[in-house]
Amino acid sequence: xxxxxxxxxxxxxxxxxxxxxxxxxxxxxxxxxxxxxxxxxxxxxxxxxxxxxxxxxxxxxxxxxxxxxxxxxxxxxxxxxxxxxxxxxxxxxxxxxxxxxxxxxxxxxxxxxxxxxxxxxxxxxxxxxxxxxxxxxxxxxxxxxxxxxxxxxxxxxxxxxxxxxxxxxxxxxxxxxxxxxxxxxxxxxxxxxxxxxxx
Numbered sequence: 001x002x003x004x005x006x007x008x009x010x011x012x013x014x015x016x017x018x019x020x021x022x023x024x025x026x027x028x029x030x031x032x033x034x035x036x037x038x039x040x041x042x043x044x045x046x047x048x049x050x051x052x053x054x055x056x057x058x059x060x061x062x063x064x065x066x067x068x069x070x071x072x073x074x075x076x077x078x079x080x081x082x083x084x085x086x087x088x089x090x091x092x093x094x095x096x097x098x099x100x101x102x103x104x105x106x107x108x109x110x111x112x113x114x115x116x117x118x119x120x121x122x123x124x125x126x127x128x129x130x131x132x133x134x135x136x137x138x139x140x141x142x143x144x145x146x147x148x149x150x151x152x153x154x155x156x157x158x159x160x161x162x163x164x165x166x167x168x169x170x171x172x173x174x175x176x177x178x179x180x181x182x183x184x185x186x187x188x189x190x191x192x193x194x195x196x197x198x199x
Contacts, residue, residue: 003070003071003117003196004024004026004069004070004071005018005023005024005025005026005070005071005072005073005196006025006026006027006028006063006068006069006070006071006072006073007025007026007027007028007073007075008028008029008030008059008060008062008063008064008068008072008073008074008075009027009029009030009059009073009074009075010027010029010031011075011181013160013180013181013182014075014180014181014182015027017177017180017182017184018182018184021184021188023191023197025073026068028063028066028068030058030059030060030062030063030074031062032055032058032059032062034055034076035087037054037055037058038051038055038078038085038087041054042085048078048080048083048085048108048110049110049112049126049128051076051078051085051110052076052077052078052110052111052112052126053076053112053114053124053126055074055076055078055112056074056075056076056112056113056114056124057074057114057116057121057124058074059074059075059076059114060072060073060074060114060115060116060121061074061116061119061121062074063116064116064117064119065119070117071115071116071117071196072115072116072117073113073114073115073187074113074114074115074116075111075112075113075114075181075182076111076112077109077110077111077112077156077181078109078110078156079107079108079109079110079156079157080107080108080109080110081101081102081105081107081108082105082107086098086107086156086157087156088153088154088155088156089153089158092145092146092149095145095149095152095153095158096141096142096145098157098158099133099141099145099158099159099168100138100141102133102157102158103133103134103135103136103141104133104134104135105132105133106130106131106132106133107130107131107133107157108128108129108130108131109128109129109131109156109157109174109178109179110126110127110128111126111127111128111129111177111178111179111180111181111182111183112124112125112126112127112183113125113126113127113182113183113186113187115190123190125183125186125187125190126183127174127175127177127178127183127186128174128178129172129173129174129175129178129179130172130173130174131157131169131171131172131173131174131179132169132170132171132172133168133169133170134168134169134170136167136168144164144167144168147164148160148163148164148165151163152165160180161176161179161180162176162180
């Protein structure tokens with residue numbers, strides 16, 4: 001790989017996706033107050049797409065400004081449900097309430113990625129996936145949360161599609177990388193086009 005790549009995120013899933021694709025990556029979390037930024041953007045009437053893109057850019061910019069060399073990749077994912085952006089549930093009870101709202105309904109996951117180089121954005125993409133949950137029972141939901149809370153506690157939707165969370169769904173439209181929080185195929189295409197990765 002020609003350019004050094006820094007991931008401005010603490011997401012172990014994103015780091016693993018990049019490493020599994022053969023990229024050497026340095027992880028440097030940006031540590032921004034996402035909730036306050038989201039509230040501010042919502043007050044301004046920002047769309048879920050713009051929210052994800054803005055947060056991804058803020059993360060990349062913050063780490064780039066700290067002096068990271070080469071390419072800095074900022075990422076963010078938002079969950080949009082009937083026009084409302086939902087936040088990561090902080091407790092099992094909050095996760096239960098959120099999953100009950102999503103049960104039998106469709107929602108979107110928007111995964112944004114922004115690359116900074118020399119303190120300026122040079123590439124960005126927002127991938128979108130549409131997911132429809134099945135009408136699972138309350139008893140299944142309670143058992144699911146008991147088994148999976150430690151694994152899903154940092155997940156915006158209260159599930160991980162690559163784990164038991166797949167059983168919550170009836171249909172999924174979109175690639176699994178976008179659902180996991182990174183538009184990986186578009187990122188790899190860009191890195192190949194610019195010569196960072198070999199053709």
